Amino acid sequence: MLNWEDIFATRSSRMKASEIRELLKLLDRPDIISFAGGIPDPALFPDEEFKAAYADIFSGSAVNAALQYSVSEGYKPLREWLTGEMGKLGITCSADNVFIVSGSQQGLDYLGKLFLSPGDTALVTWPTYLGALQAFNAYEPNYDKLALSGNRTPESYRKTAQEAGGKVKFAYLSADFANPTGETVDRAGRERLIDLADELDIAIIEDAAYQSLRFDGEAIPPILALEIARKGDINATRTIYCGSFSKTLAPGLRIGYVVANADIIRKLVLMKQAADLHSSTINQMAIAHVTERGFDAQVKKIKAAYSKRRDAMLAALAKYMPESVRWTKPEGGMFIWVTLPEGMDGATLLAKAIETKKVAFVPGKAFHADGSGANTLRISFSCADEKTIDEGISRLGALIREELA
Missing domain, CATH: 3.40.640.10 (Type I PLP-dependent aspartate aminotransferase-like (Major domain))
Structure with missing residues (x-):
């Protein structure tokens, strides 16, 4: 029988599936509130500008x-x-x-x-x-x-x-x-x-x-x-x-x-x-x-939208999370990093969050080269409106409180 593992270069063993790419599949499920994908909001793409750009290219x-x-x-x-x-x-x-x-x-x-x-x-x-x-x-x-x-x-x-x-x-x-x-x-x-x-x-x-x-x-x-x-x-x-x-x-x-x-x-x-x-x-x-x-006008537009979502997520975290949970307060970008109490596992929490609360995020362990960080997680505010953010963080906070009880 053909054994590809004997033929592959040794470096292939270092290639692992991305947890984030797998979680992006959840974006297609309408019942899931996803804070997993650190991707830009397609509603903010400059689509009309690109239509004009390609039209100009093809017309000359x-x-x-x-x-x-x-x-x-x-x-x-x-x-x-x-x-x-x-x-x-x-x-x-x-x-x-x-x-x-x-x-x-x-x-x-x-x-x-x-x-x-x-x-x-x-x-x-x-x-x-x-x-x-x-x-x-x-x-x-x-x-x-x-x-x-x-x-x-x-x-x-x-x-x-x-x-x-x-x-x-x-x-x-x-x-x-x-x-x-x-x-x-x-x-x-x-x-x-x-x-x-x-x-x-x-x-x-x-x-x-x-x-x-x-x-x-x-x-x-x-x-x-x-x-x-x-x-x-x-x-x-x-x-x-x-x-x-x-x-x-x-x-x-x-x-x-x-x-x-x-x-x-x-x-x-x-x-x-x-x-x-x-x-x-x-x-x-x-x-x-x-x-x-x-370019400057596009950046101004997306910054205005994402900053409101960042503010909404920080407010929701302060409102719904237990005192034992900590998080970063970014001045920009698309992400907030959450640190759970010691002993709580982000991957285990994710499985329960998807099953019982219909909320997704990325467990933090994948971002650590040494496999540490099990009690951390990443949440993104880029693709959810303020109302959805409040609801999703409310559900996540409720689950964490249940796990701590």
Whole structure:
């Protein structure tokens, strides 16, 4: 009998199904109130703007280029628009520092491939974005906890990596309104990370998927901007900024981008050429049309909607949750992180919540590289209106009280 497990590469054993992708199937069940999917609300997509963009492309001479093979670096007008947007954030760069990928998830996969040899160590936060762990897992790394405060020394990271059979290669984090916690790294923490990376001589992967979704509070410069301010030139930096249009415009077009030192970009372009040649030309052109004609207005619209939902969820948590339950209070993004009393298991709670209360969320254990965090969970406010949020959190709070009784 054919045994595929004997034929598969050893790295395939590190590939696991995403709990979140499985939970997204619940969105099709009308009886379930789902706080599980960290996805944008389709009612807020700029659909009319995209209709106009594709109509313009197909009505002119640009259609031939739109349907043709293209350069691996990405559609130049879009890369040039991005250089202007980066400049507003303090990231002075040229189009040569911008690389278009098929969703920022592809960027994470390429960076894992670029840096990680089997046995190397990636520093990640506890918890961290599940998609990043899935992207990196294929390259057989070890993980160590990235601590931006406390007494952890560069030498301790180096020693732990050596004992595990490799080197520390990069630190990965989402600095603004992180998935899954909704938390933001303060400026001092970002500066300390640059110090750590310089000491260890490693890369920093800055996942900025939610950077545009600040509702309140004072904006903090991206890590890449802070490093450029220190070193004077993006081509002297080690921070790799990964951005996306999925949370602001439309995820289905699968257009993301990487902004980094030109040496990194050149390596990523070679990977692109070997993998899928280039990201969808026509989708890049459509994104360029929409960004140039109304990106700021679109961001303003979604921030207004999501901030109201964030406020509704925080109010409902305060109203319905037992005193022993804690949660984050994000200044933006799409997520709130809930910590249950010790001994309560999020996965067990989810099964009961779906069965008895018709409410879904994501258990927090999946976001921990070491399998800890069983008493945590992630809830998203992006796809539910205020009334639904109140009802769903009321049901969830009632279940937790029942479990504690």
